[in-house]
Amino acid sequence: MTAGWNPDGRPRKPELIGIGAQKAGTTWLSQMLAQHPQVWSPPFKEVQFFNHRFVPEHRAWLPWHFRRGRQNIAKRYEAKGQDVPPDLAAYLDRVTRGEMFTNHWYKQVFAPAPAGTKALDVTPEYSTLPDEGVDFVAKFLPRAKFVYIVRHPVDRAISQLKMNLSRKNRRPASVDDWLAEAADPVLLDRGDYATYVPRWNARFGADRLLYLPFGRIASDPLGLMRQVELFFGLAPHDYRNLGSRVFASTSTLSVPDEARAALRARMEHQFAFLDTQFGRDFTARIR
Numbered sequence: 001m002t003a004g005w006n007p008d009g010r011p012r013k014p015e016l017i018g019i020g021a022q023k024a025g026t027t028w029l030s031q032m033l034a035q036h037p038q039v040w041s042p043p044f045k046e047v048q049f050f051n052h053r054f055v056p057e058h059r060a061w062l063p064w065h066f067r068r069g070r071q072n073i074a075k076r077y078e079a080k081g082q083d084v085p086p087d088l089a090a091y092l093d094r095v096t097r098g099e100m101f102t103n104h105w106y107k108q109v110f111a112p113a114p115a116g117t118k119a120l121d122v123t124p125e126y127s128t129l130p131d132e133g134v135d136f137v138a139k140f141l142p143r144a145k146f147v148y149i150v151r152h153p154v155d156r157a158i159s160q161l162k163m164n165l166s167r168k169n170r171r172p173a174s175v176d177d178w179l180a181e182a183a184d185p186v187l188l189d190r191g192d193y194a195t196y197v198p199r200w201n202a203r204f205g206a207d208r209l210l211y212l213p214f215g216r217i218a219s220d221p222l223g224l225m226r227q228v229e230l231f232f233g234l235a236p237h238d239y240r241n242l243g244s245r246v247f248a249s250t251s252t253l254s255v256p257d258e259a260r261a262a263l264r265a266r267m268e269h270q271f272a273f274l275d276t277q278f279g280r281d282f283t284a285r286i287r
Contacts, residue, residue, distance in 0.1 A: 011107035014119040016232050017146045019200070020127025022190045023159040024151035025217045028244070030122040032225055036237045040113035041120040042095075043088065044069035047109055051125040052101040054133030058125060066096050103140070118232065127196050128189060138203040145232055146204060150193060150278070151214035152287035153270040154263045157187040162253045171253065178259040188266060194273035211278065213285035 016039065018026050027045060034041040048065060051058045070092055077084050084092070095109050110119040127148060129137065151159075161181060165171065172178045200209055210231045216224040221242045229236055274283045 009111035009113065011104065011111045012113060012119060013107055013141055013144070014110050014121040015144050016118050016120040017126065017141065017144050018120070018122035018124070019146050019148050020124040020190075020196075021149060021151060021156060021193075022124040022127075023156050023163065024124070024149040024214050026122050026124045026149060028217055029147065029149065029228070030120070031244075032221075032239050032242065033120055033122075033228070035239055036229075036234055038117055038234050039120050040110070040117040041122070042109055043073050043092075046123045046125070047106065047121045048123055048125060049101060049106045049109075049121075050129055050133055050137055051123070054129050054136070055125065062101075066100075070096055118234070124190075127200070128192075129199075131199060134199050134203050144208075146200070146209045147212060147228060147231070148197075148200065148209065149212045149214050149217075150274065150282075150286050151191070153191045153193070153267045153274075154260060155287050156191045156214075157182075157263050157267070158255050158260065160187055160190060161255065165253060175256050175258050178256050179262055182255075182259040182262050187263070191267075191270065193270055193277075197273075197277060211282075213278075213282050215285040215287050219285070 016033070018029055020026065030041065030045045033039050044066070046065065046069075048058070048062055052062055073088075073092065074084055091112060095105065099105065110121075113119040126137070161184070164184075164186075165181065172181055197211075210228070212224060212227070222239075225239060225242070226236060228234075271283075274286070
């Protein structure tokens with residue numbers, strides 16, 4: 001629920017956190033939870049607070065992220081022939097100008113959340129935090145609960161690769177070019193479950209951290225949301241567009257088999273880790 005722009009709301013921390021993985025249905029999850037009357041989410045997905053503090057290389061593109069978010073909000077209202085409401089405009093000014101990414105700024109992001117709702121932050125980059133970052137999260141959000149969606153490592157990497165190429169308006173011309181693109185270490189990093197899952201498990205037990213297999217978004221979306229609701233302490237809700245595939249790539253790029261095989265070879269240890277950590281029943285549903 002994103003309505004209710006109280007410009008004088010009390011700063012607060014979020015209680016519900018989606019931490020990843022990137023290209024693993026976090027947009028879908030965010031859109032579903034934003035409909036829930038007991039949930040308040042910012043008008044833009046991905047607050048990017050913890051990774052700004054602990055992953056320095058992310059800071060280069062974060063100003064673009066917030067500029068794009070604000071522009072997209074303005075475009076949505078313009079498409080309806082409307083101006084951005086004054087209270088929302090004032091809120092956007094508050095969180096996109098001046099000093100950002102401080103502890104107080106993060107709490108200001110969620111200030112409009114009405115009393116009786118739970119505030120939501122879905123930022124898949126959080127899953128990649130270093131040890132000291134996860135330690136900080138545990139101390140800063142002592143009562144929050146976290147959801148981590150696990151997607152098939154190769155499928156996830158290819159989806160990210162297509163997104164990155166589309167954003168840069170780049171199209172590999174040959175198989176060798178594709179192989180060079182597939183060797184980008186960023187593709188492995190965002191889906192490095194063998195590193196990140198143990199790191200989060202060391203700070204949070206099953207009462208605070210829920211893992212979900214990506215494939216259930218398509219095969220059992222209502223059942224998945226019922227599990228999320230139960231975990232977050234939310235009442236059952238009747239969601240709109242529950243079967244929408246908002247996570248599907250719109251890219252026309254077709255990744256050659258050679259690049260897929262190269263990614264698979266580099267990720268064999270990830271598959272072995274997932275089988276050991278979650279079991280075959282879980283991993284059978286990650287795509």
